[in-house]
Amino acid sequence: MKQADFGFECSFQIDGSSRSQIQQAYDHTVSYGARLAAFSACEPLRTFGPFHERQEQLAIDDLTSFGLHSRRLAELTQTRRLFRARGVLVKGKHGATEKDPFDILNMVIHHKDLRIIRNLMVLKLLIGKAPSWQGLNFEDWYSYISPVVYVKSDRNKEAAFILLPFLELFQKRVILRIVSICEENGIHLDLEEY
DSSP: OOTTTOEEEEEOOOOOOHHHHHHHHHHHHHHHHHHHHHHHHSSSSSOOOOHHHHHHHHHHHHHHHHHHHHHHHHHTTOOGGGOOOOOOOEEEEEEEEEEHHHHHHHHHHHHHEEEEEEEEHHHHHHTOOOGGGGGOOOGGGGEEEEEEEEEEEEEEEEEEHHHHHHHHIIIIIHHHHHHHHHTTTTOOOOOSSO
């Protein structure tokens, strides 16, 4: 049993075939996470049209793939139980609460409805806070916000969270820990040290 620097114990045996599967799951997780972070950090185009719509659809596809590969990585490294900690602030029907990152990713993977919202008016319409047409502020149509993910699972659970803080938390609490654990077990996922 090895003791990681993060204050928890981890023990798992990795056979030869698992090493390549872990590397592949890690590479996909990091690639999709990097694409989502780039999407989150940039403002959308100022004009609506096919590029704008495709950007958001690609981000939804990337988020779903990120969820699948992240879950696979945690399963292969037998580390899922280590990340039961809450930390992702989500808003749902019953107000704000903190959730486990993997609970959120499971909702994303098994979604009935998944949207990424970057426009203040669209967010107001979704949460039912849009004013009547007489009180409509047209500037809200052009007010961009950091991407908010709205997800409704196949079990009708709903949640909304800001994408960039979720990615930052996931990298810090999950990915870097998995890299450390794998390193201690002779699997070198990255050549760089973090």
